[in-house]
Amino acid sequence: MSVDDTTLPQQSATLPSPWRSTRFRLFFTARSASLLADGMLMVSLTTAVLGAGHGASGVGYALAAWMTPIVLLVLFGGVLADRFTPQLMMICADVARMLAMLTLATLLFSSDSVPLWQIMGLMALSGAATAMFQPGMASMVPRVAEDIQKANALLRISEALSTLLGPGLAGILVAYWQVSGSYIVIAAAYALSALVLLPLRKLHTERDEGDAPMWRRLATGWQEFRSRQWLWGVIAVWSVYGLFVFGPALPLGAALMIEQHGASGYGWIASADGAGTIIGGLIGMRVRPRRPLVAGALAMLCFALNPLAPALEWSFAATAIAHVIAGYGFAFWGVMWATSVQSHIPLTVLSRVSAYDVAGSIMVIPL
Known part of the structure; x- marks a missing residue:
């Protein structure tokens, strides 16, 4: 692949706003609802498990x-999304997650000591649906919006707001x-997500390999992934980052900041991080660099301030700004x-390639 594969045309700034598209x-709306549910899930799960003893x-x-x-x-999820359309898989996943959450709500309502294996089983079902x-x-983004960059920026802002509002x-x-x-x-949030996706179930989708078996579809996705050095290179770096930075920084950073600034101070610092995410999304709507990966990588250098602030014991104000x-x-x-x-992956294989992105980003964090 040439260097131009990571270059975007400047005329994208003239495309109609995604908001004009029903x-x-x-x-x-569907994505925001599911993000809100995901944001609520961790607090609810922790409370439920601890409350059950x-x-x-x-x-x-x-x-x-x-x-x-x-x-x-997740790799099989990518294959199925390319085979049966992403909107259908998302609707089915939302329905499955809704049923899992309703079942868990029923168990918690009827008993103060729900067995751990039941909670784990329902969470496994929710994870499989995810x-x-x-x-x-x-x-889905290229299928519902012409201005892909602005659409992604709006979704990033929604993610930041959901991350802030969900736990609260x-x-x-x-x-x-x-x-x-x-x-x-x-469960209601997942149901809303499925409901508003229903009108999109007949959205035009190009056929992929037709009736090819699962293994061949997986192989095609792997070939598309490995043929783009810029793609697998970034995901490889991101996996290392998740293992050595993101994974350790979450618990260690939280512990240090609570020790240095108190629990309420840590809450405000977390909110400052969310505010920065919203700012990043807003800037992403307006700034259209010719080489987005280069611009994004330079911006990502700012993330070094996240672990640096508690490590150097900066003041509360400096840590919040960081x-x-x-x-x-x-x-x-x-x-x-x-x-x-x-912008650069064919729609017929985009779900499979995106699955490698998801897998590479999260598979090392549990370690």
Whole structure:
């Protein structure tokens, strides 16, 4: 592949806004609803497992039960999305997640000590459904919006808002209602996502290899992935980053910042990170670099401030500012990366290629 494969045409700035497309508005609503549910899930799960008396180790087992199917099945999710259309797989996944959350809500409502194996089984079902949902999400963007970069920027802003609002909403529901009520709201969010995706189920989709067997579809996806050095190179680097930076930085950074600035201070710093993510999305809507991967990589250098601030024991104000800048860099990189992938990979294999992106990004974090 030539260097030009990572270059975007400048005329993209003249494309109509994604908001003018009913298809994008439906997809944006579905994605926002599922992101809100995902944001609520971790707080609700932790509360449910601890409340049932299974301790911190039980929380770890439940999280592993959710994450493991995602890692193992996401490549097959990409194959199925390219075969049966991404919108159909996303609808089925949302329905499965809704049923899992409703079942868990029923169990928690009827008993104060739900067995851990039941929680783990339902979380495994939710994780398997998520593996079917994620690959098709990326391949939906070029199908519902002409301005791919602006669409990705809007989705990044939605992700930031959901990350900020989801845990807080779950905390309020758990505190003033009960944990089963939180799962009911999560199920309702997944149901809303499936409902607004229904009008998109007949969206035109190009056929891939027809009736080719699963193994051949997997092989085609692998060939498309490995033939683009810029693609697998970035994902390889991102996997190393997840193993040595992102994974350790989450618990260690949180512990250091709580020690240095208190629990409330840590909450405000996390909010500053979310604010930076929103800023990054807004800038991603306006700035259209000729070489988006280069621009995104330069912005990603700002993320070094995230672990640097607690390591050097910066003041609260300096740490908050550092997290705003780091959040911006992370979001801007995300917009540039998604736009590059969706602009240069054929739609017939985009879900499969995106599955490698998802797998490479998350498979090392549980370690």
